[in-house]
Amino acid sequence: MPARRKAATVAAVGLAPLALTALAASPAAAHGSMGGPVSRVAQCYAEGPESPRSDACRAAVAAGGTQALYDWNGIRIGDANGRHQELIPDGRLCSAGNDEFKGLDLARADWPATSVRSGSYTFEYRVTAPHKGTFTVYLTKPGYDPAQPLAWDDLDLSHPVATATDPVASGGFYRFSGTLPERSGRQLLYAVWQRSDSPEAFYSCSDVTFGGETGAAKGGSSPEPSASAPSDEQIEEGTGRSTVEHHGHGDDDAGTSAEPVAEAASAGPAADANAPQAAGTSRRLAETGGSGITPYLAMGGAATLAAGAAIVFGSVRRRAVNGVGRLGR
Structure with a gap:
């Protein structure tokens, strides 16, 4: 796996637990x-x-x-x-x-x-x-x-x-x-x-x-x-x-x-x-808590992290693919 693509994968995988953590951290x-x-x-x-x-x-x-x-x-x-x-x-x-x-x-x-x-x-x-x-x-x-x-x-x-x-x-x-x-x-x-x-x-x-x-x-x-x-x-x-x-x-x-x-x-x-x-x-103690808006704030934060991971992954992947295309030419 090319270094750039590997780095993108690592970044996406690394951010995923953060997104899940944000969801799980809605406090009582x-x-x-x-x-x-x-x-x-x-x-x-x-x-x-x-x-x-x-x-x-x-x-x-x-x-x-x-x-x-x-x-x-x-x-x-x-x-x-x-x-x-x-x-x-x-x-x-x-x-x-x-x-x-x-x-x-x-x-x-x-x-x-x-x-x-x-x-x-x-x-x-x-x-x-x-x-x-x-x-x-x-x-x-x-x-x-x-x-x-x-x-x-x-x-x-x-x-x-x-x-x-x-x-x-x-x-x-x-x-x-x-x-x-x-x-x-x-x-x-x-x-x-x-x-x-x-x-x-x-x-x-x-x-x-x-x-x-x-x-x-x-x-x-x-x-x-x-x-x-x-x-x-x-x-x-x-x-x-x-x-x-x-x-x-x-x-x-x-x-x-x-x-x-x-x-x-x-x-x-x-x-x-x-x-x-x-x-x-x-x-x-409760798995979820806070005001009614708290879980949604956590979900929004998790979604943002996940979206960021996807953007990073997609951007680096496109660069990698374009790089391969140029080498092919």
Whole structure:
């Protein structure tokens, strides 16, 4: 093979992996959690990761560290693809089986709760990176006992209280309507957001009370804090402490994939002594992510690289052929 043609082939072959890399490098991004009724993790983050007010949130920090609260918008499984019950064991629903968030699985009757009533309800999902997909919200069955670990059988899976596909995000929230059935006392809403542009799914637990105030703890021993969502200012302030990729849609971490990977340690002051050392060993990050435009940007870059390789190959090949023709003359 002539030297020029060989060089063109090498160039084309060398650029092809770069194009594929650009496609594969679409990073995962933080996405959100239920904001109304507020989820456990968002509620505890709103209280303040370093000094939460409620007994339940303090217990969650004691069990799993403060980093889980800074990562409030990252309870997810990257390769879920609808296999929620298969991948998440009983007793681990609120953490989605992720050890970093294990404090959220504590079976307690004093989690700060949102007061609700039966009837129509507008759900609000706090989102930090919008994606196409379907939201499904389930309510616990009558007789639910919050002092027992939450199991799939505790949820009325046959009758979701809300479903919404591709709602439009506005003001930092997805809003969609549902209907709460008749219940009494303390219950729990379990939200699943399954993306359609990726196998990734997100999960959250929201504690609610029907037909009563949230200010009196069970037994009347002490006031129980009402649930409240984090403010925009709180979310902004905690961004630097989060280890979840968001807004800019990722870093250059090669470990961002659909396979279980070790959690990246926070840099500098973001590192927290209470955070579990192996917090992310069961964490699954998404194969694709970022905003809806991110994969297309990656595809465009890959296409450009591939086109460039083709041009280089074609140009050198034509020169080689013309050179042979001239020699023939």
